[in-house]
Amino acid sequence: MKETGNRLNYWSAIGFLKRYMRGYRKHFMMFYAGWLADSLLAVLLPVLFGIMIDEAVYYRNLHSFGAVALVFLLCILFSGGLYFLLYAQHGYLMNMFVFSIRRDVFHHLQKCEAGYMANASTGEILVLLQDYPVQCMHFIVRNMIHLYNNVLMAILYGAYLCAVDWHIGLTALLSAFFSVLINMKCRKKIGSLGQEEREAYGSYAGWMYEVITALRDIRMLRGEGKIERTFEKKQKELFRIGAAAGISSLTAQNMIALSNLVIRLVIYGLAAYMAACGKMTLGTLTVIFSFYTKLSDKIAYISQNFLDAQGRVSYIQRIHDFLRAPTEPERTERLEIREGSISFSGVSFGYESGEPLLHRITLTIPAGKHMALVGKSGCGKTTLARLLVGFYRPQEGMIAIDGQRLDACALDSVREEIGYVQQDVLVFDGSIRQNLLMGNRHAAEEQLIRAYEEAGLAPFIESLPEGLDTIIGSKGMGLSGGQKQRLAIARIYLKNPKILIFDEATSALDNETENAIHQAWRKVLTGKTALVIAHRQSSVMLCDRCIILENGQVAETGIPARMAVESERFRTLFAMK
């Protein structure tokens, strides 16, 4: 996935996430207030405990001890209830905040330019949609809210230690100094290793997705061994990078921990000496031990947090970059088809810049005529069809329908007017009715029935106990290739577009099924303009004219029946003797 030049840092990542936080401001404020209250309690409790110890141990003042103990208990009970409320907010935010980011990403995915999506890995997009928004939430909770609270608490602990004795306070602050120093030294390396780890994981997820979807092909090609070796290689690579990142991070943490340990020994020694000399009570000593332990934990947490933040910023960066990926243009002019004539004028297009696949294609499909488009695999037949529905834009030339330039029309209006049937028919997990309604959401029951009858699905549907409400797809009944094609034809009936494109729709069917589908085609093609991309002569013979594409250009056109006799190219393409 491409990255934009706009690199996010900690602050700009917060700026990016602010728009999503705005909708949940109230909840984030409650969440923060709760954690702040919890943090303040964490400072208060050891002080209360210290007072209890002093009153009980030195002065045997059990009345005071009991009273303070009750206040201590009150704080503990409050803390328990507070956690319950906090985690309720956390659960809500985790779902809703994450959902709002996912919704944006998904919405953008629907609008992304086909060219951009063609280069994107499915696995990476899945990870972007599912995992990265969760990391955004973790960033806010751990790298913002917890970080701010921990900094506040570190300041309070440090201030208390300084108030007790400036020697102890200064020594405690040394641990903060060393932590910051170690962080600055290790940050770059840890950051770049973390970035490498995330990229490797994204690439691995993409590869894994493609392997899982192609398992049958792998078995047919007897490629299990090679795939396993590649799997092990990728796992080792992930492990290597993960280990390097982990070692770097652990080294930094251990260095911080070691410096903290030395400072802790100094502080404990100093405090113990002061207590032994009577300059400090046991209660104060307890508080110092507790506060310093917490202070060093906070400093370690803040250091680790700083490193984690860099990692999470890279996830936010990916979401940020994806949301800036080019989308299909928005136009206001609506395509209105009166007759359905299509013209390509000097159209050139290539997927890679500098290597045109289609070179100055000029052809016209008159309204109501059926044009077959044939040629060797990779000559650009499907590309031409995709240009017609606006998935790509020609680099040169113009496409017009009834004289209206396609590049001036809103793409949703273009797709409303064109029916596209491919070899792989999309079957949603749902009922037959729901799948048919994809053609026309507002179709009445009678229209549905007429559509599936015309498509030749009546015997199949009427044989099912639940009829149109039968569940199909991965969670229900599977459909054969022919049934799927008939489903696609029924959708076309319901949609009733003026222009139809059949893109190798019957390539995977046996001859008998194909013939039956062709019967259904004849009905649906009546009065419509059609572009039929085919590798089979039987599909071509249904059409009024045939175009042969070769080397990115129109090599030949003619009437199919005549070309079958007179055209060497035609006869070679269809292996006619």
Place this chain on the structure above:
Amino acid sequence: MQGKRRFERWYMKYMVKSPVLFCVYLGVFFGVFLIASSVVTLEERQTYEAKINGEEIEIVCGEALELFDNRVYFYEDRNREVFSFAVKEAAYSDGVMRILLCGGQKEVSGTITVEIVSGEHTLFQRIFGKAGAA
């Protein structure tokens, strides 16, 4: 099932979506804590170096010391034992405060540290005013 759904809706409405319960909870806690920490009182003690001879303690000080509670604490080493005695009599003259203890005291003699209860302060003052110290 109906009951479960009703509970789920109630939970979402009052525990999650509405800030009222949360704010009330925080407010009640802070209120109760403020009241409790203002009601709970602790002794405020002043520390002096002194000499003890039998039942009499002599403290050299610039002015008369006020005994809020007729009780003093004293010790040689606080971490060993702190003694607490009721005061029979206290008098100030010539820059020396003399305190006579009730009951026989024979365990300590010589230089000691005395803590006199000079007043009371609330737990709130002890925590936020004195960082927990007496």
